[in-house]
Amino acid sequence: VTDPALEERVERVCEALTLDITYLAPADERHFDPFAHVEVVAWALVGCYLKAFLEGVTQPARDLGDRTATLIAERVKALFGHEHENKDAIAEVETLVTPALEAVLIDEARAREVDDVVYQGVVAYLASRHLPDVAARELAVLVRDAAAVGAAQTDPGTSCNHEQ
Amino acid sequence: VETTILVGKMPWRRHGRTKVAGADEVEKVVATGEFVAMCLLAGSPAVLDRVLVHDEAYREAVAGGLDPVGKTFRASNGYIQIGAESGRWMPELPEGVRPEDAIVLPVKDREATPGEDALRAVIDRLRGLADPRAEAAVQRFEQSFEACGFAYNALTFLEARVELKRQPRPRSTTPDACERYSMIVLTALRMGAANTLELRGLLAADAVMTSEALLAHRLALGLASKLPTPIQRGPALGRFVSALLGMPTPWDYPSDAIALSDHLVSEGHVDVLQAVAEDLDRTGRDLVQQALGAPDMIEFHRQLFSAMVPIRAVLGIASRLRYLNDASVDRDYWAALAGNAEERAVRIGWSFAAALRDGGTGMQFELHRRHVESIRASSSDKAARREARNYIEAHLHYPRAMLPLLLSATAEPTGAHAPRPRP
Numbered sequence: 146v147t148d149p150a151l152e153e154r155v156e157r158v159c160e161a162l163t164l165d166i167t168y169l170a171p172a173d174e175r176h177f178d179p180f181a182h183v184e185v186v187a188w189a190l191v192g193c194y195l196k197a198f199l200e201g202v203t204q205p206a207r208d209l210g211d212r213t214a215t216l217i218a219e220r221v222k223a224l225f226g227h228e229h230e231n232k233d234a235i236a237e238v239e240t241l242v243t244p245a246l247e248a249v250l251i252d253e254a255r256a257r258e259v260d261d262v263v264y265q266g267v268v269a270y271l272a273s274r275h276l277p278d279v280a281a282r283e284l285a286v287l288v289r290d291a292a293a294v295g296a297a298q299t300d301p302g303t304s305c306n307h308e309q
Numbered sequence: 310v311e312t313t314i315l316v317g318k319m320p321w322r323r324h325g326r327t328k329v330a331g332a333d334e335v336e337k338v339v340a341t342g343e344f345v346a347m348c349l350l351a352g353s354p355a356v357l358d359r360v361l362v363h364d365e366a367y368r369e370a371v372a373g374g375l376d377p378v379g380k381t382f383r384a385s386n387g388y389i390q391i392g393a394e395s396g397r398w399m400p401e402l403p404e405g406v407r408p409e410d411a412i413v414l415p416v417k418d419r420e421a422t423p424g425e426d427a428l429r430a431v432i433d434r435l436r437g438l439a440d441p442r443a444e445a446a447v448q449r450f451e452q453s454f455e456a457c458g459f460a461y462n463a464l465t466f467l468e469a470r471v472e473l474k475r476q477p478r479p480r481s482t483t484p485d486a487c488e489r490y491s492m493i494v495l496t497a498l499r500m501g502a503a504n505t506l507e508l509r510g511l512l513a514a515d516a517v518m519t520s521e522a523l524l525a526h527r528l529a530l531g532l533a534s535k536l537p538t539p540i541q542r543g544p545a546l547g548r549f550v551s552a553l554l555g556m557p558t559p560w561d562y563p564s565d566a567i568a569l570s571d572h573l574v575s576e577g578h579v580d581v582l583q584a585v586a587e588d589l590d591r592t593g594r595d596l597v598q599q600a601l602g603a604p605d606m607i608e609f610h611r612q613l614f615s616a617m618v619p620i621r622a623v624l625g626i627a628s629r630l631r632y633l634n635d636a637s638v639d640r641d642y643w644a645a646l647a648g649n650a651e652e653r654a655v656r657i658g659w660s661f662a663a664a665l666r667d668g669g670t671g672m673q674f675e676l677h678r679r680h681v682e683s684i685r686a687s688s689s690d691k692a693a694r695r696e697a698r699n700y701i702e703a704h705l706h707y708p709r710a711m712l713p714l715l716l717s718a719t720a721e722p723t724g725a726h727a728p729r730p731r732p
Contacts, residue, residue: 159702160702167648167649168648180695181695181699279587
């Protein structure tokens with residue numbers, strides 16, 4: 146990744162996520178995962194966000210929130226119990242940021258609408274993992290901010306994000 | 310900025326250079342004792358000692374040629390599997406592992422108490438100094454042992470119940486009277502809760518304030534129990550649970566605290582417990598973040614120490630409710646909350662255990678710095694930065710201000726290494 150702003154935003158996600166990573170791990174297991182694993186999960190969350198966003202702007206947004214939550218749940222579940230490098234997760238984000246930015250430029254109002262639904266989907270996923278509500282919303286905001294910076298990286302100053 | 314960070318790198322160094330520069334022997338030993346007491350109170354002696362004893366056994370096994378990667382170790386409460394970069398704990402034998410393949414590490418002396426011994430050594434040194442300040446410190450440190458004991462909470466509960474019986478009920482049950490009374494109760498409870506958060510620190514620093522904090526608790530419980538209706542008692546008791554469970558507790562929770570949680574559930578106040586637990590969870594998270602943002606090691610440990618109190622309180626509530634058979638209890642929710650609180654508590658406990666083992670020599674930091682340096686040499690700057698952040702964010706060994714030092718290519722002066730001139 147060449148955009149330091151995106152990396153910095155994902156670092157913020159990591160810093161918040163490290164204290165709560167247990168919520169995302171399988172029940173009845175305690176993971177003392179290293180920061181590297183948290184990074185992989187953080188990049189995967191941002192990747193899922195962008196993927197769901199693109200799905201929302203290119204297809205009918207019906208059930209998009211639920212689909213976002215399911216997408217993240219399946220993706221994150223697959224990450225535990227294995228050791229991963231974050232290059233795949235980063236590469237995925239890199240392939241999604243440009244189409245996401247284009248979608249914002251084509252129809253900003255629609256992008257905002259979809260962005261909100263996807264954000265709610267992230268919150269729903271985190272709530273399904275029993276993360277306390279305030280913490281879930283704060284983490285979802287950080288993921289959304291990172292995705293927004295990612296989508297804007299080819300055109301600094303443009304963002305599909307807006308204040309909550 | 311650099312000077313600030315460097316000075317705060319090791320607590321002892323800061324005391325030696327700034328706060329008590331030119332201080333006499335008593336002040337230096339007391340400062341050491343306060344930190345050791347804080348380590349003990351953060352992890353409770355029984356747990357801290359167990360961690361240190363098992364850690365020594367693990368290190369010796371690895372030094373003796375054992376490659377832990379891919380191995381499963383038998384722990385006192387389950388099994389631990391070690392991967393190349395991570396590990397996981399499971400209550401049952403992991404799938405695919407035969408019982409005979411789970412490694413049981415030989416522990417030299419299961420009864421060893423290295424943590425307590427460290428504080429006892431400080432106490433002995435202070436006794437030998439024949440100074441009134443040293444005598445006062447000895448009293449505080451001995452009280453720290455008492456506060457870590459299993460009987461401490463039970464005793465406090467007993468005292469609280471006696472006080473409860475002595476409190477008069479409000480004479481009038483009119484809405485106005487109840488409202489006024491509720492306000493008094495909540496004020497008392499908030500005061501009790503606030504005092505609780507500092508209680509452990511105070512035990513290491515000021516025994517007089519500790520007595521006042523305990524008095525506030527007793528008063529609060531007495532007042533809360535006299536509220537006329539369950540609806541009014543619920544939130545008030547919730548505040549009390551929050552305050553009470555934040556008190557110094559051993560790792561295993563006192564039966565009285567469990568009984569109190571059960572009582573609140575049976576009275577239909579699961580929502581109160583949930584609100585209390587989430588509030589404490591948030592406080593714990595915020596305090597850990599504040600610790601990570603601390604400018605030096607002293608402030609870092611102070612904040613981390615404070616974080617242990619609400620985190621353990623969450624653990625106390627959630628650990629009970631996750632196994633409670635009651636239709637109003639979402640056991641999965643409480644299991645998740647308990648699991649996360651436990652993980653945080655374990656990490657903080659390990660951080661303090663490591664700090665105590667290091668003993669202010671700076672050896673641990675230097676080993677970590679060299680490890681980061683070796684990763685840079687064999688891999689990349691990014692990998693080195695990731696490992697350095699691992700020590701900070703995941704293991705909670707240092708505040709974020711230490712990142713540049715962990716990434717430094719040269720050794721920083723510590724107690725274990727010759728100091729080099731500073732600009």
